[in-house]
Amino acid sequence: MGKITIVQAINMALSEEMQRDTNVVIIGEDVGKDGGVFRVTEGLQEKFGPERVVDTPLSELGIIGSAIGMAAYGIKPVVEIQFMGFIYAGLEQIFSHASRLRSRSRGRFSAPIVVRTPYGIGIKPPELHSESAEALFCHMPGVKVVVPSTPYNAKGLLKSAIRDSDPVIFLEPSRLYRSIKAEVPEDDYTVPLGKAEVYQEGKEITVVAWGTMLHRAAEAAEGFDCEIIDLMTLKPLDEEAILKSVRKTGRLVVVHEASKSGGLGAEISALVAEEAVEYLKAPILRVAGPEAVIPMARLEDYYMPGKERIRKAYEKVMLY
Amino acid sequence: MRKELLKYGMQTLTKNILDRMYASMLRIRMFEEKIVELYPEQEMKCPVHLCIGQEAIAAGVCLNLKKDDYVFSNHRGHGHCLAKGSPMRPLFAEFYGKATGCSKGKGGSMHLVDAERGILGTSAIVGGGIPMGVGASLASMLKNEERVTAIFFGDGAYDEGAFYESFNFASLKKLPVVFVCENNFYATNSHQSARQPGCRISDTAAAFDAHGVCVDGNDVIAVYKAARDSVSRAARGGGPSLIEAKTYRWKGHVGPEADFDKGSRPKEELDYWVERCPVKAFRAFLLEKNVTTPKEMDEVASAIKAEIDDAVSFARASPYPEAKELLEDLYI
Numbered sequence: 267m268g269k270i271t272i273v274q275a276i277n278m279a280l281s282e283e284m285q286r287d288t289n290v291v292i293i294g295e296d297v298g299k300d301g302g303v304f305r306v307t308e309g310l311q312e313k314f315g316p317e318r319v320v321d322t323p324l325s326e327l328g329i330i331g332s333a334i335g336m337a338a339y340g341i342k343p344v345v346e347i348q349f350m351g352f353i354y355a356g357l358e359q360i361f362s363h364a365s366r367l368r369s370r371s372r373g374r375f376s377a378p379i380v381v382r383t384p385y386g387i388g389i390k391p392p393e394l395h396s397e398s399a400e401a402l403f404c405h406m407p408g409v410k411v412v413v414p415s416t417p418y419n420a421k422g423l424l425k426s427a428i429r430d431s432d433p434v435i436f437l438e439p440s441r442l443y444r445s446i447k448a449e450v451p452e453d454d455y456t457v458p459l460g461k462a463e464v465y466q467e468g469k470e471i472t473v474v475a476w477g478t479m480l481h482r483a484a485e486a487a488e489g490f491d492c493e494i495i496d497l498m499t500l501k502p503l504d505e506e507a508i509l510k511s512v513r514k515t516g517r518l519v520v521v522h523e524a525s526k527s528g529g530l531g532a533e534i535s536a537l538v539a540e541e542a543v544e545y546l547k548a549p550i551l552r553v554a555g556p557e558a559v560i561p562m563a564r565l566e567d568y569y570m571p572g573k574e575r576i577r578k579a580y581e582k583v584m585l586y
Numbered sequence: 587m588r589k590e591l592l593k594y595g596m597q598t599l600t601k602n603i604l605d606r607m608y609a610s611m612l613r614i615r616m617f618e619e620k621i622v623e624l625y626p627e628q629e630m631k632c633p634v635h636l637c638i639g640q641e642a643i644a645a646g647v648c649l650n651l652k653k654d655d656y657v658f659s660n661h662r663g664h665g666h667c668l669a670k671g672s673p674m675r676p677l678f679a680e681f682y683g684k685a686t687g688c689s690k691g692k693g694g695s696m697h698l699v700d701a702e703r704g705i706l707g708t709s710a711i712v713g714g715g716i717p718m719g720v721g722a723s724l725a726s727m728l729k730n731e732e733r734v735t736a737i738f739f740g741d742g743a744y745d746e747g748a749f750y751e752s753f754n755f756a757s758l759k760k761l762p763v764v765f766v767c768e769n770n771f772y773a774t775n776s777h778q779s780a781r782q783p784g785c786r787i788s789d790t791a792a793a794f795d796a797h798g799v800c801v802d803g804n805d806v807i808a809v810y811k812a813a814r815d816s817v818s819r820a821a822r823g824g825g826p827s828l829i830e831a832k833t834y835r836w837k838g839h840v841g842p843e844a845d846f847d848k849g850s851r852p853k854e855e856l857d858y859w860v861e862r863c864p865v866k867a868f869r870a871f872l873l874e875k876n877v878t879t880p881k882e883m884d885e886v887a888s889a890i891k892a893e894i895d896d897a898v899s900f901a902r903a904s905p906y907p908e909a910k911e912l913l914e915d916l917y918i
Contacts, residue, residue, distance in 0.1 A: 300775045300850065323745035323781040324712050324773045352711065355746070391633050392694045394710045558912050561692040563631030563683035568909040 269447035275417035276306050276382075276438065279424040280344065282454060284314050287342065290428060293320040293333055294346030303348045304384055304443055326356035330381060334364045334433075338375040342428060347383040350437065351394025356381075357402075364433040365408030380427045380434045385413070386478050387523055387570050388441020392562035396440075398524040398555070403435045404501040404533070410434040410459060411500040413477040417448045419498055422457030430459060439477035446481075462504035464511070468493035471580055472511040474534055475521040476500060479571065483521045486576035490584070500530055508534060509542050516547035517583040523570055526554035548586035551579045599807070603649065604877050607806045609886045610645035611865050614665040616890050617674060620898065621664075621681065622842040629902075631683035632694025635662040639804075639836040642864035643768050644669035646809025647736055647829075650817045656704040656726075656735040658719035661696040662768075662835075663708045666738050672700045674897035684904035690915075691907045704733075712773070713739060713746030716765075720752045723763035723820075734820045735763045736813075742773030744787050753826065757796040760825035764816040767830045768803060774839045775850040788830035796826050803831030804864040834859035 270278070284290045292298075292307055298321040301308030311319035322329050326347055333343035347353045353360075360381065368376040387396045403411045410432050414420035420438070427434040462474075466484060470491035475483040480496050487494065493511050497504065512518050518538050520531035531552035538550060553571045560569055618638045624630065637644070640662075648669035651657065659666040667677060672688070680687030681695055689697045689707075699707040706722065708715060719737035726733040743749055744767060756763050767787050771778045778785050791798025797819060801808040809831055816827035836856060838845030846853045872878040 296774050296776055303774075321776055321780060323776075324742040325745045325747065327747055328745075349710075355711065355713075355748075390631065392692070392697060392710075395633075556913060558916055559692075561907075561912060562694040563691070565683075565692055565907055565909070565912055568912050 270417055270450050271444045271447055272414065272417050272420045272438065273304060273306050273443050275421040275450050276424055277308060277310070278450065278452075279421040279428075280307065280310060281313065283425055283428045284310065284318060286454070289340060290342045290344065291318050291320065291336065292344050292346065293322060293329060295322055295324055295329070295348055297321060297346045302346055304440070306382075306438075307346065326352055327359055330356035330379070331359040331363065333379045333381075334359060334367065334377045337377045337379045338367060343379050344428060345379060345381045347381060349395045350383045350385045350397040350399060353381070353383055360403075360409065360433065360435070361406050365406050369408070376431055377433050378431050380424070380436050382424075382436045382438060384440040384443070385437035386439045386441060387560060387566055388439065388478055390563055390566055393560045396560045396566070398522070400437055400500055401524060401528055401530045404530055408433065409501065411437065412459060413437045413439065413498065413500060415439070415442065415477055415480045415496050415498065416446065417450045419457045419463075419496075421450055422455055423459065423498060425454075426456045426459045429456070434459070437477070441478045442481070457498070459499045460502050460504060462498060462507035463496045464493060464507075465496040466492065466494040468515070470515050471517045471519055471583055472508070472515045473519050473521065474508060479521045479523055482571065482573060483576055486573045486580065490580045492580065503533070503537065505537055505541070508537065512538050512542045513545045516545050517586070518546070518550045519553065519576075519579045519583060520550070521553045521571055521576055523555045525557045526552055527557060529554055548583040551583055553579045599810075601877055603810075604872060605882070605886075606649055607645055607810060608868055608872060608878065608883070609890070610649065610669050611641040611806060611868065612886060613890050613893075614641040614644060614668050615865050616887070616894060617668055617677075618664060620894050622837075624898065625842040630681040632681055632696070633840050634681065634695045634842065635840050636837045636842065637662050637665040637835065639859060639863070640768055640770060640833045641665055642806035642868070643766065643803045643809050643831045643833060644738070646806045647738075647764070647766050647813040649810060650813045651734065651736060653702075654704055655733050656706065656719065656722045658715040658722070658735065658737040659698065659705060659708040660712065660715055660739055660743065661708065661710045662740065663698050663738070664695065667698050667700055667703075667705055670700065670703045670705060672698075672703055672705065674893055675900045676700075678897040678901035679904050682901045682904070683906060684901055685907040685911065686900070686904040690911060692911065713743035713748035715739065716743065716748050716752040720756045720761060720763060723756065723761040724759060727759070727761060732821065733762065734817050736766055736817075737763060738766045738768060740773065741767060741769040741771060741778050741782075741787065743767075745773065745781055753790070753794055753796070753828065756826040757794040760823055762820040762823075763826045764813065764820055765826060765828045766813070767828065769830050769832045770835045771832075772835070772839070772851065775845070788828055791828040796828060797824070798828040798830070800830040800832065803833030804859070804862050804867065806864060806868050833864075836860065
């Protein structure tokens with residue numbers, strides 16, 4: 267098989283999981299006949315029928331809530347929300363119910379739903395179509411948060427997410443959907459949740475990133491000896507992977523496109539400050555988006571951490 | 587002419603109003619068609635949701651509103667702004683992502699705002715404007731100001747919980763608000779019948795003890811009359827109304843293209859609705875009834891064309907926002 271995009275890799279994962287387990291069901295707006303806004307679920311309704319690829323009314327709260335009920339019953343729903351900004355209408359069901367059903371039922375029920383949504387800046391629509399609100403979900407106990415960065419890990423992570431027994435928010439970087447292609451095995455493989463990966467080995471700076479920013483951080487690394495960690499699962503954090511690398515390099519730069527304040531970079535920085543401060547040779551730096559509503563078109567380029575801003579952070583930590 | 591109009595039960599519809607209906611619809615149509623023409627140049631930096639085919643609703647409703655009445659719109663909002671009187675320059679500039687746009691080039695077609703004309707800012711969240719519209723009408727009631735709020739939304743927003751919560755509250759408080767559901771039968775590519783079992787949106791009003799009416803959304807006079815009743819009911823403390831206006835969008839959900847080749851909708855359906863073009867039908871009506879002469883209509887079209895040409899030149903010539911604009915107009 268030739269090289270495929272993340273869209274195709276996700277489609278492949280969905281198809282394989284639906285084949286493997288008849289309890290896996292897709293539910294969302296225009297996911298069936300239409301194949302979804304980004305055509306991620308294309309062809310699946312034809313293959314598995316309208317009972318397993320369910321088109322819904324426009325009702326994010328209703329969709330996510332229904333998925334929770336289905337999951338408690340034993341179905342494995344994979345929800346698609348058209349854009350991350352549209353998930354806010356359904357937050358109540360994720361935060362108040364999905365995240366705590368196991369606790370609330372004292373272990374009798376759980377809500378192993380997967381909520382997939384395109385995420386982040388990158389295709390130049392305005393706000394609500396470009397959100398990166400991963401930290402919201404990371405903050406809520408009981409929810410796992412996953413962000414793939416390549417076609418290979420997109421397929422493997424989604425399979426793990428579907429097989430997981432907890433609610434998983436699966437954030438698909440829209441900028442990467444079709445911009446990178448890679449060989450993806452047609453076999454059944456998984457990439458484990460909760461494990462980060464060393465994307466590029468290095469000795470002097472630990473760079474932690476995920477999704478679109480992983481690639482930006484790597485592009486900016488030319489001329490620096492960076493060890494780049496692809497977090498992939500943002501919650502639960504692979505603390506050991508981060509700490510191990512920082513203990514080696516003594517420097518940490520976290521790159522994310524979400525705004526800095528209360529962002530996941532703060533959590534990672536605090537972890538390193540708590541557990542590995544004695545290894546640090548330089549202040550921890552975060553390269554993040556500004557405290558602003560994501561603007562349209564060319565202002566988007568000012569919003570998104572670019573190569574130059576990232577390089578400046580690398581330069582700065584290397585001054586120490 | 588007077589006699590003819592009486593026959594149609596339109597004794598209060600003067601030539602002036604009828605001409606304004608036509609001009610308003612034509613202005614929206616020509617505006618949207620200009621976008622269709624220019625969009626392939628790829629200079630407009632935003633997704634556009636066009637309302638070609640749906641012009642009669644915005645025109646018929648907004649002619650009943652005063653300048654300071656509020657309008658809450660949605661992602662398909664060009665027509666609402668134009669019908670409320672928004673000038674074209676800040677709209678085109680916004681589509682081009684320019685600093686002179688109504689949203690300073692930061693929001694694009696889905697985020698239109700015209701504070702002077704009571705348009706408080708639209709968004710892409712389907713149904714998102716409905717509760718805010720109710721809040722604005724509650725505020726106008728609390729402040730004892732004679733303002734009516736019109737909320738435009740589609741049959742897709744009727745699926746959302748926000749609609750029911752808002753309509754219930756509005757009716758409970760007898761708020762001066764008119765809910766206008768532009769039922770074009772599609773939410774993106776899902777037909778109403780695939781999303782709603784009953785497909786009787788206006789009937790919902792009865793359950794909330796409010797006024798509901800279903801009209802032909804391609805008949806500008808029918809819309810105008812329904813809106814006139816609803817606006818005056820709202821203004822005199824009679825509470826909210828739900829106007830369901832059935833119509834059809836000629837283009838795809840987003841962008842300037844038709845979507846029939848993608849199999850989203852049957853071509854026959856479009857043909858049926860194009861036959862029932864609201865602008866063409868009303869033009870024929872005005873000519874047949876000798877309300878307006880072809881010459882007068884040509885003059886209207888020329889004036890609109892001039893306005894469009896001016897607005898497009900203005901938009902093209904305007905500067906892009908500077909980087910610092912990113913951090914303007916924020917809460918913190």
